[in-house]
Amino acid sequence: MKLLSLARDLQRRKARERQHLFVAExxxxxxxxxxxxxxxxxxxxxxxxxxxxxxxxLRERLRQRAVPIEEIPERDFLSASDxxxxxxxxxxxxxxxxxxxSVVLPREARVLLLDALQDPGNVGxxxxxxxxxxxxxxxxxxxxxxxxxxxxxxxxxxxxxxxHAASASWSDVDAFVASxxxxxxxxxxxxxxxxxxxxxxxxxxxxxxxxxxxxxEARSRSVHFVSIPTATAVESLxxxxxxxxxxxxFRP
Amino acid sequence: MKLLSLARDLQRRKARERQHLFVAExxxxxxxxxxxxxxxxxxxxxxxxxxxxxxxxLRERLRQRAVPIEEIPERDFLSASDxxxxxxxxxxxxxxxxxxxSVVLPREARVLLLDALQDPGNVGxxxxxxxxxxxxxxxxxxxxxxxxxxxxxxxxxxxxxxxHAASASWSDVDAFVASxxxxxxxxxxxxxxxxxxxxxxxxxxxxxxxxxxxxxEARSRSVHFVSIPTATAVESLxxxxxxxxxxxxFRP
Numbered sequence: 001m002k003l004l005s006l007a008r009d010l011q012r013r014k015a016r017e018r019q020h021l022f023v024a025e026x027x028x029x030x031x032x033x034x035x036x037x038x039x040x041x042x043x044x045x046x047x048x049x050x051x052x053x054x055x056x057x058l059r060e061r062l063r064q065r066a067v068p069i070e071e072i073p074e075r076d077f078l079s080a081s082d083x084x085x086x087x088x089x090x091x092x093x094x095x096x097x098x099x100x101x102s103v104v105l106p107r108e109a110r111v112l113l114l115d116a117l118q119d120p121g122n123v124g125x126x127x128x129x130x131x132x133x134x135x136x137x138x139x140x141x142x143x144x145x146x147x148x149x150x151x152x153x154x155x156x157x158x159x160x161x162x163x164h165a166a167s168a169s170w171s172d173v174d175a176f177v178a179s180x181x182x183x184x185x186x187x188x189x190x191x192x193x194x195x196x197x198x199x200x201x202x203x204x205x206x207x208x209x210x211x212x213x214x215x216x217e218a219r220s221r222s223v224h225f226v227s228i229p230t231a232t233a234v235e236s237l238x239x240x241x242x243x244x245x246x247x248x249x250f251r252p
Numbered sequence: 253m254k255l256l257s258l259a260r261d262l263q264r265r266k267a268r269e270r271q272h273l274f275v276a277e278x279x280x281x282x283x284x285x286x287x288x289x290x291x292x293x294x295x296x297x298x299x300x301x302x303x304x305x306x307x308x309x310l311r312e313r314l315r316q317r318a319v320p321i322e323e324i325p326e327r328d329f330l331s332a333s334d335x336x337x338x339x340x341x342x343x344x345x346x347x348x349x350x351x352x353x354s355v356v357l358p359r360e361a362r363v364l365l366l367d368a369l370q371d372p373g374n375v376g377x378x379x380x381x382x383x384x385x386x387x388x389x390x391x392x393x394x395x396x397x398x399x400x401x402x403x404x405x406x407x408x409x410x411x412x413x414x415x416h417a418a419s420a421s422w423s424d425v426d427a428f429v430a431s432x433x434x435x436x437x438x439x440x441x442x443x444x445x446x447x448x449x450x451x452x453x454x455x456x457x458x459x460x461x462x463x464x465x466x467x468x469e470a471r472s473r474s475v476h477f478v479s480i481p482t483a484t485a486v487e488s489l490x491x492x493x494x495x496x497x498x499x500x501x502f503r504p
Contacts, residue, residue: 125490128489129490129493131484132482132483134483134484157488230385231386236409237496240377240490241381241492241496245496248497
């Protein structure tokens, strides 16, 4: 029962931060975790999980990695689950230690800053997109949902496990940007249309909340603002879609 | 209590299709609905909904439109609600009658076909994106989630109410495409990289399920396949992000 109470406890951000652990739930998320170098503390299986071939393969993979697996009653599993339609498997992993000082940037580099983004599904989708477009690191700035929230982990489809995603303070970023010769651009509806200006060799793109826009901290650091033209002024874009369009456009 | 049982009933696709009604839930969705020409049958308010200035303005707007409003106990409201954190307001609207024969395409036009897309959040985000990039109409092909599902309506942020979004059969599409001189392109990971080829003046882009890809029906109709290059072959894109990138690229 120890893994179960741990998994329940990790539903709270404070517990994740204190223990440096997180939960990956669902077959896909646990598969991605099992295939990654991230350390796995243990896995929980619901007694009622259907023994699909895929789940059998996954159990075998976890066994090969010597991961402790506990089978528990469905009722208990549900108490630790965070999904609408639980698939009966979750694993507890160790949050990888990541420091900005370990990031080695290529000559042409892209960094992504998440400025007070709240929606876990959007943030997870953005991590997945950043990994796909060769972003060197994605930093969650103050006010952003915890990157290791189970919903973020699920939506990112494994991006957490190999993409350098971490939270950071603005002073961390200031030091990083200064030492690495990075220019910060803010995404903003009133900015210059994307495509008009060549991006710098090393670009940190800041994306903010759909409703409230960039924070004062982000604005004051942006040397340029960039926007995506839309057909009607009324219509705005979802932040994950907008970030995808910009990262695709700016890919190194 | 009649509105309440209607709202509950409309949680089922069959009921929505039979009655040509749908539910918009939450302040933002009801605001968008109230500002649109779509007919509103009635609104439900939870007795415990906080009387924010925004909600007061919205109630007044509904009153001006002579929309019947019923205040009901929170328990009852929750039984009709479809959200994780209900905001205490929902409205029932009439699904607009839309026919492909009424679509007037400009010389350069974009049409979007959703090929068996299941996730309501993704489909709603895609409708919002299509409206933002000047797509003439978005058609939900067989196997796609009902466009009037409450989650789709919420994620689309009002796009349903002015963008021509409707379900269609492949034979509807065949007739439409032939009569309007539209070429169908499929989005597919093995297709030619986007940007290599000029799109036709009138393009119907088909986007499919992330896991299983385009259906045989979609494949057989595509005269060209287009893909988005990613940094690592492993990493795939979320379908709403991929669609956003393609619609942005192909915007007329």
